Amino acid sequence: MAARLFSLTTFNLYNLNEPEKPLYQNTQPWTQAEYDLKIAFTARMLREMQADVFAFQELWHADSLTKAFTAAGLIDSYDLLVPPGHAGGRIVCAAAVRKGIKEGDHEWIEKFPQNFHLASGGDDAQTPDIRVELDSFSRPVLHFTVKPVEDAPPIHLYVCHLKSKGPTQIFREPWYDADVYQKHSIAIGSALSTIRRTAEATALRMIVTEQMKETAIPVIILGDVNDGDLSNTVNILTGQPRYLMGLSMGGSDTAFYTAQTLQQYRSTRDVYYTHIFQNVRESLDQILVSQEFYDNSRHRIWAFKGLEIANDHLNSEDHRALGTNDHGIIRARFQYDPEKTVTVA
Numbered sequence: 001m002a003a004r005l006f007s008l009t010t011f012n013l014y015n016l017n018e019p020e021k022p023l024y025q026n027t028q029p030w031t032q033a034e035y036d037l038k039i040a041f042t043a044r045m046l047r048e049m050q051a052d053v054f055a056f057q058e059l060w061h062a063d064s065l066t067k068a069f070t071a072a073g074l075i076d077s078y079d080l081l082v083p084p085g086h087a088g089g090r091i092v093c094a095a096a097v098r099k100g101i102k103e104g105d106h107e108w109i110e111k112f113p114q115n116f117h118l119a120s121g122g123d124d125a126q127t128p129d130i131r132v133e134l135d136s137f138s139r140p141v142l143h144f145t146v147k148p149v150e151d152a153p154p155i156h157l158y159v160c161h162l163k164s165k166g167p168t169q170i171f172r173e174p175w176y177d178a179d180v181y182q183k184h185s186i187a188i189g190s191a192l193s194t195i196r197r198t199a200e201a202t203a204l205r206m207i208v209t210e211q212m213k214e215t216a217i218p219v220i221i222l223g224d225v226n227d228g229d230l231s232n233t234v235n236i237l238t239g240q241p242r243y244l245m246g247l248s249m250g251g252s253d254t255a256f257y258t259a260q261t262l263q264q265y266r267s268t269r270d271v272y273y274t275h276i277f278q279n280v281r282e283s284l285d286q287i288l289v290s291q292e293f294y295d296n297s298r299h300r301i302w303a304f305k306g307l308e309i310a311n312d313h314l315n316s317e318d319h320r321a322l323g324t325n326d327h328g329i330i331r332a333r334f335q336y337d338p339e340k341t342v343t344v345a
Helices: 032-048 062-072 178-212 232-238 259-264
Strands: 005-016 053-061 078-081 087-098 102-111 118-120 130-132 136-146 155-161 219-224 256-258 275-277 280-282 285-290 302-310 329-336
Touching: 005 032, 005 062, 005 155, 005 219, 005 285, 032 062, 053 062, 053 136, 053 155, 053 219, 062 078, 062 087, 087 102, 087 136, 087 155, 136 178, 155 178, 178 219, 178 232, 232 256, 232 285, 256 259, 259 285, 259 302, 259 329, 285 329
Parallel strands: 005 053, 155 219
Antiparallel strands: 005 329, 053 087, 078 087, 102 136, 118 130, 136 155, 219 285, 256 285, 275 280, 302 329
16 A cells, blocks of 8 residues: 655745835835746745645745745645635735645634633742733644545644744834933844733743644644744644654653654754754744654654755845745654554444
């Protein structure tokens, strides 16, 4: 019997918008020439990193994604998941699913769970009170379901783009006084970005925990989490599970396992990065899988087959001139191979 495989790719599109349409403040729109290069690069990467599911971040315009898939010769092979009327006014997460495997509806989750609270009086008398008043994601999380194998349970996927590590600009705030705060703007802005990203990770963690707790539902989180494999952001999302367990003796009900770590166990060398900033190489783009995709889990359904990353284009910093992206593109592959004690019907 031929191996039954499932693959997924996370792909930050680097502000993919139609030419001459506005982007961020202080960011010039794409010229037609720059746009043509972006579409050509995106199409080439779509062909090179083909997968059953593509998870996209930084999509501004639905037409641009359609044009990239058309240029790649893949438009008839995928269902594109983009909000209706998405025409360049904001950034969203999106997806492309190989035809025939998507199940049910899809949704963009904007609001945090109703029971979300980040507030505490502290663990001891020396600790002051803290309260974080956030109730929504900066970039709505895309949730959808696929069923790549008929006799396996559906897989729930969450495509996310958490707040960047770049300092939040504070000079527009009503309390801002340049004489007082200009010299502290990077520190304060970085703290604000970290707090927002931490809150978003916590909210997403609550959503998936509600779905996974005491169930056997396969779940995958993928996208640009803007933090590394050992960061607090990723620790919140994964629950920091144990990896080094005997065959079919591991797994945890609500844990996530990073595809990066699964790949490291297959290699004698770790050379993994998806972003470069000031010569620092980091892995900001993640594929996090539940115990149903962990080889050593008692509840394994899918076995890890490998991870590939396209990041040679990061060697150049002039992405406008080349049409390239500022993030690496990651693909993970799995094979349907349930642990003998698992019932998947």
